[in-house]
Amino acid sequence: MTRLVARGTYVPRHRLDRASVGIGHGTRSVASYDEDTTSMGVAAARRALQGATPRVPGSVIFSTSTPAYTDRTNATAIAEALGLRTHVGAYDFNGSVRSAVGGFHAAADAAAAGRTAMLVAADIRTGLPGSSEERDGGDGAAALVFAPDGPCLAEVIATSAVSTEFLDRWRPPGAPVSHVWEERFGESVYVPLAAEALGQALVSAGLEPGDVHHLIVAGLHRRAVAGMGKAAGVRSGVLVDDRSDAIGVAGAAHAFLMLCDVLERAVPTENIVVLVLADGADCVVLRAGELAGAPLPGPTVADAVCGPPVGHHDMLVWRGLLRREPPRRPDPDRPAAPPSHRGAAWKFGFTGTRCVECGTRHLPPQRVCHRCRAVDRMQSEGLAGLTGTVSTFTVDHLAFSVAPPVVVVVVDLDGGGRLQCELTDADHRDVRVGDRVELTFRRLYTTTDGVHDYFWKVRPLLDEESA
Known part of the structure; x- marks a missing residue:
């Protein structure tokens, strides 16, 4: 069976x-x-x-x-x-x-x-x-x-x-x-x-x-x-x-x-x-x-x-059934295929690196450790399941988005590493430094010729999910 x-x-x-x-x-x-x-x-x-x-x-x-x-x-x-x-x-x-x-x-x-x-x-x-x-x-x-x-x-x-x-x-x-x-x-x-x-x-x-x-x-x-x-x-x-x-x-x-x-x-x-x-x-x-x-x-x-x-x-x-005037900025360009393919482990899998010499985590992946300067002493580390804490944020009313404003946050990930990305599933008026967040795979935007640009954002971590 x-x-x-x-x-x-x-x-x-x-x-x-x-x-x-x-x-x-x-x-x-x-x-x-x-x-x-x-x-x-x-x-x-x-x-x-x-x-x-x-x-x-x-x-x-x-x-x-x-x-x-x-x-x-x-x-x-x-x-x-x-x-x-x-x-x-x-x-x-x-x-x-x-x-x-x-x-x-x-x-x-x-x-x-x-x-x-x-x-x-x-x-x-x-x-x-x-x-x-x-x-x-x-x-x-x-x-x-x-x-x-x-x-x-x-x-x-x-x-x-x-x-x-x-x-x-x-x-x-x-x-x-x-x-x-x-x-x-x-x-x-x-x-x-x-x-x-x-x-x-x-x-x-x-x-x-x-x-x-x-x-x-x-x-x-x-x-x-x-x-x-x-x-x-x-x-x-x-x-x-x-x-x-x-x-x-x-x-x-x-x-x-x-x-x-x-x-x-x-x-x-x-x-x-x-x-x-x-x-x-x-x-x-x-x-x-x-x-x-x-x-x-x-x-x-x-x-x-x-x-x-x-x-x-x-x-x-x-x-897409009702058109709202977007911020008056140029539409974003489509992501280029060659660099997207080369960086697929980071872009899609959210795979960073950790230095085997000093233990420092790097986002995005690096060859040279920014702390101890060791070269090619990295091991890959999947980070998509991590949670973190909002260190600082800004609310951008001018950036291109289907649902402005865009909230950009700097997140300190649990276990090390700092990430700047968008916050989603949240009202910009409720965002606070110290908020707990989790990573989520989302679409950044879709270009006029139908190419979707995917990457990772963070969203607020609910009480039952952090328990």
């Missing part, structure tokens, strides 16, 4: 209050102006690898319906940011929510063949202002690590899939938002497909509906998801709260966010069923393993349901 050995999640901190814009109740998660599916995938994958050591994946499979690039592999940036360098295969499964299920099977099949593999799924859901897509969507990421042996969170014991061609939602190339067909039609197609997939998977696993302890039903079609939850025939209390009232539905990532949520509280030997409704129906049956219920460092999915509010106007600007 394929073994799921580690998981990680990421939900952006910002929340849009649906009632504030007259589109329902509850909140939805909103990716910040400097986040995209690649950066969110890095955040989730880093947490997964914290729980998978020394399980280094031999392949990274990235899935999203909203990739930062088309005609270019996005998974390579994720692998580089994780410090995996050239030792892994990196592949995209992109284009639709169902692609993430394909990525799940690809990672699981790799583990069944004897290779450790990681699935990273992330999505940013965007709709026209006031639409059901804007209301029901959410942003987030999840990462799952599969291995052929060892202690596990869960084992995959059965799968099934049912497909048919029908027009439910679509987005032509270059379009900013999806189109959706009338909901009653989608419900009439999805519910029978989902019931068939669920029945096939339970028979294959040798289970009855009453044997299911946790049922996850995920999909962008809310009526169909609700209908299938009622029609599944499971015991009361088995249907998992999909957190849509707090974070929305995170597209390609949502089913796996919910799986991670269940694994945070599941008991070994419990049966978990994941049912995904997207251009058909897919069902996965898992049995919780000995590591189920083990905590991860940082906030759980349940903790992530709360966050600071963001205005609807700002959200539309961040999504």
Whole structure:
């Protein structure tokens, strides 16, 4: 059986209050102006690898319906940011929510063949202002690590899939938002497909509906998801709260966010069923393993349901649906490919150096120690997981940014080293010297020809993350 050995999640901190814009109740998660599916995938994958050591994946499979690039592999940036360098295969499964299920099977099949593999799924859901897509969507990421042996969170014991061609939602190339067909039609197609997939998977696993302890039903079609939850025939209390009232539905990532949520509280030997409704129906049956219920460092999915509010106007600007006049400075140039490649370990992996003679840490990497002047006596040191303290800062109202002003901080990293970088996920009026911060992989800017410049920023360290 394929073994799921580690998981990680990421939900952006910002929340849009649906009632504030007259589109329902509850909140939805909103990716910040400097986040995209690649950066969110890095955040989730880093947490997964914290729980998978020394399980280094031999392949990274990235899935999203909203990739930062088309005609270019996005998974390579994720692998580089994780410090995996050239030792892994990196592949995209992109284009639709169902692609993430394909990525799940690809990672699981790799583990069944004897290779450790990681699935990273992330999505940013965007709709026209006031639409059901804007209301029901959410942003987030999840990462799952599969291995052929060892202690596990869960084992995959059965799968099934049912497909048919029908027009439910679509987005032509270059379009900013999806189109959706009338909901009653989608419900009439999805519910029978989902019931068939669920029945096939339970028979294959040798289970009855009453044997299911946790049922996850995920999909962008809310009526169909609700209908299938009622029609599944499971015991009361088995249907998992999909957190849509707090974070929305995170597209390609949502089913796996919910799986991670269940694994945070599941008991070994419990049966978990994941049912995904997207251009058909897919069902996965898992049995919780000995590591189920083990905590991860940082906030759980349940903790992530709360966050600071963001205005609807700002959200539309961040999504590119509303143009705000930027500071009157020239647009930034695109990063040059040759130096970016030469410095990839620093730029993506945030790998510094430490002098073996005197122990001084250097950011960025150096050949000559600035303290003892030793030459070529350095060892590489991955620093992406460090925290630090704000030593000083400045608020720049003129620097180019989609969301001015830019807060530039000087951070003293724990264990040595000083870094000047941007502060994100914070109100500039609340920044103080002495604030505790953590590193986060973000997009600095996107050039007019569509090149994304990624690097590391810091963001405030929440109390539960520092505990």
